[in-house]
Structure formats: structure tokens, C-alpha cells
Amino acid sequence: xxxxxxxxxxxxxxxxxxxxxxxxxxxxxxxxxxxxxxxxxxxxxxxxxxxxxxxxxxxxxxxxxxxxxxxxxxxxxxxxxxxxxxxxxxxxxxxxxxxxxxxxxxxxxxxxxxxxxxxxxxxxxxxxxxxxxxxxxxxxxxxxxxxxxxxxxxxxxxxxxxxxxxxxxxxxxxxxxxxxxxxxxxxxxxxxxxxxxxxxxxxxxxxxxxxxxxxxxxxxxxxxxxxxxxxxxxxxxxxxxxxxxxxxxxxxxxxxxxxxxxxxxxxxxxxxxxxxxxxxxxxxxxxxxxxxxxxxxxxxxxxxxxxxxxxxxxx
Numbered sequence: 001x002x003x004x005x006x007x008x009x010x011x012x013x014x015x016x017x018x019x020x021x022x023x024x025x026x027x028x029x030x031x032x033x034x035x036x037x038x039x040x041x042x043x044x045x046x047x048x049x050x051x052x053x054x055x056x057x058x059x060x061x062x063x064x065x066x067x068x069x070x071x072x073x074x075x076x077x078x079x080x081x082x083x084x085x086x087x088x089x090x091x092x093x094x095x096x097x098x099x100x101x102x103x104x105x106x107x108x109x110x111x112x113x114x115x116x117x118x119x120x121x122x123x124x125x126x127x128x129x130x131x132x133x134x135x136x137x138x139x140x141x142x143x144x145x146x147x148x149x150x151x152x153x154x155x156x157x158x159x160x161x162x163x164x165x166x167x168x169x170x171x172x173x174x175x176x177x178x179x180x181x182x183x184x185x186x187x188x189x190x191x192x193x194x195x196x197x198x199x200x201x202x203x204x205x206x207x208x209x210x211x212x213x214x215x216x217x218x219x220x221x222x223x224x225x226x227x228x229x230x231x232x233x234x235x236x237x238x239x240x241x242x243x244x245x246x247x248x249x250x251x252x253x254x255x256x257x258x259x260x261x262x263x264x265x266x267x268x269x270x271x272x273x274x275x276x277x278x279x280x281x282x283x284x285x286x287x288x289x290x291x292x293x294x295x296x297x298x299x300x301x302x303x304x305x306x307x308x309x310x311x312x313x314x315x
Contacts, residue, residue, distance in 0.1 A: 031278075031287045031307050033059060034094075034198075034225070037295055038067040039077035048295055049081070055297035057091055058311035059304055062288070065123050065165070068096035075110070083117050094165060095119055097156075098127025099146035104155070107146060111159045121163040124152045124194065139175070150188045157193035166194040168224070170202050170211035174245045179211065183218045196222050198290045201229035201240075203273075204247050205280060212284075226281055229292040230274035230299040232266040234259070271299045275306040282307065 035056055040046035053064070066081045078095060085093040095114055099107055114122065126139070126149045141147040146155060149166055156162050166189045169182060176182045186197060197220075202208050212224055231237040234256035241248050255269050278289055289307070291300045 029282075029287065030309060031282060031289055032062045033304055033307070033309055034062045034064065034288070034290045035300065036065045036067065036290065036292050037081070039081045040295070041077075045295070052293060052295050052297040053085070053089065053091070055301060056293070056304075057089055059301070059309050060312045061091065063092040063094045063121055065094040065096060065290075068098050068125070068127070079110070079113065079117075082114070082119055086118055092121065093119060094121035094123050094163075096123045096125060097152065098125050099141070099148070099152045100127035101142065101145075103142065103144040104146055105144075107152065108155060108159070111156055111162075115159060115161060120161055121165070122156050123165045123167075123198075124149050124156055124189070125167055126152070148185075150185065150192050153189050153192035153194050162193075163196075164194045165196050165198055166190075167200065168197045168211075168215075169200045169245060170208045171200075171204065171245055171247060174243075179214060183215055183220070186215065187218065187220060190220065190222055194222065196225060198225045199227045200244055200246060201227045201292055202246050203241075203249055203252055203277075205277060207247065208281075209284060223288055225288040225290045226278075226286060227290045227292060228274050228278060228303070229294075230270040230303060231294075232263065232270040232299070234266065267299060271302050274299065275303045278303060278307055 037049060037052065040049045056064075064085065066078050066085070068075065068078050082093045082095045085091050097107070097110060097114075102110075111122070126147075128139075146152045153164050153166065156164055166186070168186055169176070172179050173182055173185075176185075186194075189197075199208065199211075208226060215224060229240075231240070234253075238248065240246075252273065255273065256266060259266050259269075281289070291303070293300050
């Protein structure tokens with residue numbers, strides 16, 4: 001579990017002649033990492049996904065998760081990808097599952113199918129409103145379906161034998177009236193069986209740390225894992241942040257200004273920003289990081305190297 005720096009620790013960092021990335025290179029601890037992928041839509045996309053998996057697998061992640069499309073649109077592809085990872089690799093797959101546009105019985109059957117396949121980790125999410133409304137749109141649960149991630153976690157717990165991960169929004173869920181409400185929802189999901197919380201991606205470090213402090217002050221003790229997204233397409237990032245409520249600091253805008261036609265420099269900046277974010281969080285006591293890979297390995301692999309995560313030796 002992460003904890004705030006003590007006064008002496010904070011003073012030592014301020015006086016250090018090294019930056020956080022350089023200090024991370026001196027740190028002998030090895031943080032735990034996990035990676036998120038999305039199910040491919042074509043043969044070419046599937047080939048690219050497996051290149052990313054093969055590149056990152058030797059880093060021995062704690063788990064790898066596979067997303068579930070809006071409205072359950074990738075249900076079969078998600079299941080196929082998860083079961084292939086389970087069958088062909090040594091990785092520990094975690095399947096995303098939502099309760100959007102599905103009955104309780106349909107969701108329960110998916111849970112049972114995962115258990116029969118040997119999958120014992122589910123990422124339980126309510127899911128985005130169907131019909132293209134996206135996050136922040138009006139969500140109306142089906143009368144015969146689960147209403148939210150708390151009910152979904154309860155359903156997974158009833159089947160039993162699963163590790164359950166849930167999501168949190170460090171800058172407030174777009175549909176929530178307050179951070180306090182978000183924390184109450186998180187506590188309800190934990191009571192329903194959740195064992196860890198992974199955050200939405202963020203770029204405002206102070207906002208994330210304030211959220212961490214409020215979560216801990218509320219008595220929540222499960223692991224809170226920062227979600228890291230090294231995005232080199234700033235226009236795409238702006239759209240994603242607008243949808244999920246993540247703020248974009250002015251300094252980040254300045255970094256990418258004028259680089260619309262320079263993808264290589266954008267990639268270098270994306271890796272630099274994400275690496276420094278992780279290095280600073282490591283100094284704040286975080287030892288778990290969840291990377292939204294977008295099915296690409298290069299940036300994530302470089303960031304893991306900064307954190308001291310290396311390929312595991314084989315016998």
C-alpha cells in the first residue's frame with residue numbers, strides 16, 4: 001500500500017541533485033506492472049496485438065487485462081483473446097466485463113464461462129452507455145440487468161473464485177456529483193468483493209495524490225493502482241480526456257504544441273512524460289502501475305526499463 005512521504009523523505013528529494021527518472025535508475029526495488037490490451041478487429045490488428053504481447057510478456061507482469069467494448073460489442077472477441085492468452089502464454093489474463101445491454105443471466109453465463117476456461121480475474125466495470133453516447137451520457141440499466149459495477153462485483157463474488165478489479169476516477173467520474181460520492185461507491189464495490197482499484201489515466205499528479213489521500217482517509221486499504229497512458233497523439237488524447245474528465249495541464253499542451261506532423265518526437269515526449277510520472281509516484285510509495293498500452297509495446301517497454309522492470313531470466 002502506498003503512503004505519503006515523510007517530512008525527512010520529502011526534504012531529501014528536494015535536496016537531491018538528481019531528477020526522479022535518474023533516481024528511479026538507482027532504485028533497486030522492482031515495481032509490479034500490469035498491461036491492458038483491447039481485442040483486435042482484424043487479422044492485421046491481431047498480429048500487432050500478439051507482437052505487443054510477446055514484447056511485454058518477458059517483463060513478467062502481475063496480470064494483463066483485455067477490454068470489453070461499449071455495450072458488450074466485443075464480448076466474443078474479448079473471450080477469445082483472453083482464452084488464447086491463457087492457452088498460449090504464461091501470462092495471467094484478467095477479462096473486462098460490463099453490465100451494459102445484457103441481462104443478469106447473460107452476464108452470469110459469461111462469468112461461468114470464464115471460470116470454466118480457467119480465468120480467475122475479472123475487471124468489473126459498469127460500462128459506457130450504449131448507442132454511441134459514451135461515458136458521461138445518460139445511462140439507463142436494463143430492467144433485467146445489473147445496474148452498476150457494485151452489483152456486477154456481487155454477481156462475480158456469488159460465482160466465487162475470482163480476483164476482482166474495479167475502476168476509479170481520480171478527478172471524479174463525469175456522472176458523479178462529487179469525489180466523496182465516488183469514494184462511497186468504491187467502498188461499496190469493495191464490500192461487494194473488489195480486491196483492488198485501478199485508476200483512469202491522468203496527467204495531473206497533484207490531483208491523483210489528493211485522491212489517494214482522501215481514499216486512505218476514508219479507510220480504504222485495498223491497493224490503489226495508478227493507470228498510465230503514454231499517448232503520443234495529442235488530438236486523440238484531448239478527445240479521450242474530454243470524454244472521461246481527465247484534465248490536461250498547460251505544460252503538457254506546450255510540450256506537444258506544433259508537433260502535429262512530427263510523430264517521432266511526439267513518441268519521445270509521451271515516453272518521457274509517462275516515465276517521470278511513474279518515477280515520481282514510485283517515490284510516493286506506489287509499487288504497482290497499470291499501463292494502457294493501446295496494443296503497442298514500444299513506449300510501455302521503455303518506461304518499464306526506467307522503473308527497473310527487466311526481462312525475467314529463463315532457466
